[in-house]
Amino acid sequence: MDGSANRTRVVIVGGGTAGWMTAAALVKLLPTRCSVRLVESEAIGIVGVGEATLPHIRAFNERLGIPEAEFMATTRATFKLGIEFVNWGRIGDSYIHPFGTFGRGTGEPDFHQYWLRLRQAGLTVPELEDYSLACTMARLNRFQLPSADPADIASTFGYAYQFDATLFAPYLRRFAETLGALRTEGRVVGVDRDGESGDVTAIRMENGELIEGDLFVDCSGFVSLLLGKALGEPFQDWSKWLPADRATAMPCRTETALTPYTGVIAMEAGWRWRIPLQHRTGNGYVYSSDFLSHEKAAEALISAVEGEPIAEPRVLRFKAGRRERSWVGNCVAVGLASGFLEPLESTSIYLIQAAITALVELFPDGAVSPVLRDEFNRLIDLEYDRIRDFLILHYHATERTDSEFWNYTRTMSIPDSLAEKMELFRRRGRVVKYREGVFLDASWIAVYLGQRVIPQGHDLRADAPPAEALLRAMDALRGEIRTRVEAMPDHVGHIARYCPMAA
Numbered sequence: 461m462d463g464s465a466n467r468t469r470v471v472i473v474g475g476g477t478a479g480w481m482t483a484a485a486l487v488k489l490l491p492t493r494c495s496v497r498l499v500e501s502e503a504i505g506i507v508g509v510g511e512a513t514l515p516h517i518r519a520f521n522e523r524l525g526i527p528e529a530e531f532m533a534t535t536r537a538t539f540k541l542g543i544e545f546v547n548w549g550r551i552g553d554s555y556i557h558p559f560g561t562f563g564r565g566t567g568e569p570d571f572h573q574y575w576l577r578l579r580q581a582g583l584t585v586p587e588l589e590d591y592s593l594a595c596t597m598a599r600l601n602r603f604q605l606p607s608a609d610p611a612d613i614a615s616t617f618g619y620a621y622q623f624d625a626t627l628f629a630p631y632l633r634r635f636a637e638t639l640g641a642l643r644t645e646g647r648v649v650g651v652d653r654d655g656e657s658g659d660v661t662a663i664r665m666e667n668g669e670l671i672e673g674d675l676f677v678d679c680s681g682f683v684s685l686l687l688g689k690a691l692g693e694p695f696q697d698w699s700k701w702l703p704a705d706r707a708t709a710m711p712c713r714t715e716t717a718l719t720p721y722t723g724v725i726a727m728e729a730g731w732r733w734r735i736p737l738q739h740r741t742g743n744g745y746v747y748s749s750d751f752l753s754h755e756k757a758a759e760a761l762i763s764a765v766e767g768e769p770i771a772e773p774r775v776l777r778f779k780a781g782r783r784e785r786s787w788v789g790n791c792v793a794v795g796l797a798s799g800f801l802e803p804l805e806s807t808s809i810y811l812i813q814a815a816i817t818a819l820v821e822l823f824p825d826g827a828v829s830p831v832l833r834d835e836f837n838r839l840i841d842l843e844y845d846r847i848r849d850f851l852i853l854h855y856h857a858t859e860r861t862d863s864e865f866w867n868y869t870r871t872m873s874i875p876d877s878l879a880e881k882m883e884l885f886r887r888r889g890r891v892v893k894y895r896e897g898v899f900l901d902a903s904w905i906a907v908y909l910g911q912r913v914i915p916q917g918h919d920l921r922a923d924a925p926p927a928e929a930l931l932r933a934m935d936a937l938r939g940e941i942r943t944r945v946e947a948m949p950d951h952v953g954h955i956a957r958y959c960p961m962a963a
């Protein structure tokens with residue numbers, strides 16, 4: 461008996477990255493507990509951007525059994541060791557937010573505390589970046605897979621991918637359909653609800669078909685067809701802290717180095733991304749329409765890109781914030797239907813993954829349990845709130861005074877939760893610790909220091925070793941990192957051997 465009579469009938473509305481990631485995970489991980497039907501409209505299409513990811517995506521692919529080299533070749537992916545931020549603290553500044561530790565990442569206190577101690581004593585010490593394997597690899601354009609030996613310095617980094625967003629969902633679609641997900645083409649024009657509970661009972665298609673289900677996953681993108689429109693879940697607007705509300709995107713040929721990192725360059729009224737893929741470079745200018753017109757943004761993007769454009773600039777509109785609850789009744793929103801935080805730290809696909817992980821772990825066994833649903837909402841709230849604070853930090857911790865946009869973000873009031881975190885770092889170089897959530901210490905340290913939030917003090921345990929011995933040990937570490945990285949293959953060479961795209 462396969463138990464199909466007891467399976468939860470899941471209806472997913474939307475076939476973008478969120479829809480097909482959800483479908484793939486459900487058919488793979490809960491094959492005996494649910495049936496999956498996904499509805500999408502080719503005429504409406506998908507948002508089609510979303511090219512930079514976080515290392516967590518590797519765990520998602522591994523859980524699904526997706527072979528890395530095949531996945532990278534199909535989506536024309538490159539490796540990503542972090543993000544280079546240019547012109548954020550001051551014009552001319554550059555720092556890397558690495559996917560990896562500073563120092564070896566072991567031992568107490570954290571490595572940067574020793575570095576702070578020496579700097580605060582007035583000693584000349586190289587930049588913190590020089591003690592990070594991931595930063596050094598990125599700067600020297602090298603790549604190899606991490607070592608599995610935790611004692612090896614080459615184990616101190618992680619990596620993510622930069623891929624073609626328009627190829628990812630089709631790849632997952634093939635995967636999910638092979639495992640039994642059903643796809644229906646067409647436009648959803650109505651949502652039926654139970655008169656008493658308010659639960660969604662069915663969606664109505666343009667051709668008159670009624671699709672019934674037990675659990676509805678809203679992956680309809682910004683329109684938020686079920687959670688926002690049909691159920692009316694309120695939207696928390698965060699644009700006073702994250703004022704960017706437009707992006708103009710334009711790919712170009714790759715005519716410069718294929719870097720193993722995403723470039724994020726601060727501009728007059730926002731920032732520009734540069735994401736090198738195997739076959740082209742993705743570019744876009746994320747800006748606030750209160751401070752810049754579309755024409756000016758497109759002009760600035762066209763004159764900044766480093767290769768020949770291969771499409772006209774395309775505008776995308778959005779608003780920072782999220783639905784108050786992502787799971788209401790028997791409807792769960794995943795992806796843009798649940799909220800949007802701008803792509804500065806490549807967090808959207810991560811948020812999709814976090815929602816899917818929580819949904820799989822808390823999947824209803826029969827009727828939806830309010831306790832499990834509330835836990836889902838708690839986990840998603842935490843993710844959104846922490847990412848929100850991290851993003852605001854980038855805008856607020858700046859010394860730029862050269863445009864109205866930067867004057868606004870530098871002087872705006874910030875959430876108390878972020879003000880407290882910044883104060884703690886200024887006092888002692890300490891990062892607020894979490895048990896759950898995406899960005900760990902090294903991420904916060906990189907952005908704080910990279911944007912000139914300089915601590916006055918340090919962890920007093922860092923005073924224990926004699927300064928001479930400490931300097932020698934740090935020099936040795938820096939040398940070891942440099943030697944290891946210089947012996948690694950370059951990024952392009954590694955891709956050519958490991959995961960070249962089909963010609």
Ligand SMILES: Cc1cc2nc3c(=O)[nH]c(=O)nc-3n(C[C@H](O)[C@H](O)[C@H](O)COP(=O)(O)OP(=O)(O)OC[C@H]3O[C@@H](n4cnc5c(N)ncnc54)[C@H](O)[C@@H]3O)c2cc1C
Nearest residue numbers: 474475476477478507510512648680681795796803808809
């Ligand atoms: C400018 C920009 C840059 C970004 N960069 C990144 C990045 O670098 N990294 C990252 O992680 N994320 C990024 N994102 C976010 C990322 O693009 C999205 O999180 C991701 O693509 C998921 O989108 P989605 O599946 O939720 O929505 P969509 O791609 O919009 O898909 C919605 C689906 O719903 C369907 N649909 C809608 N209405 C109906 C209807 N009435 N009937 C039937 N079907 C319907 C559509 O056809 C489509 O299939 C970026 C977003 C923007 C705007």
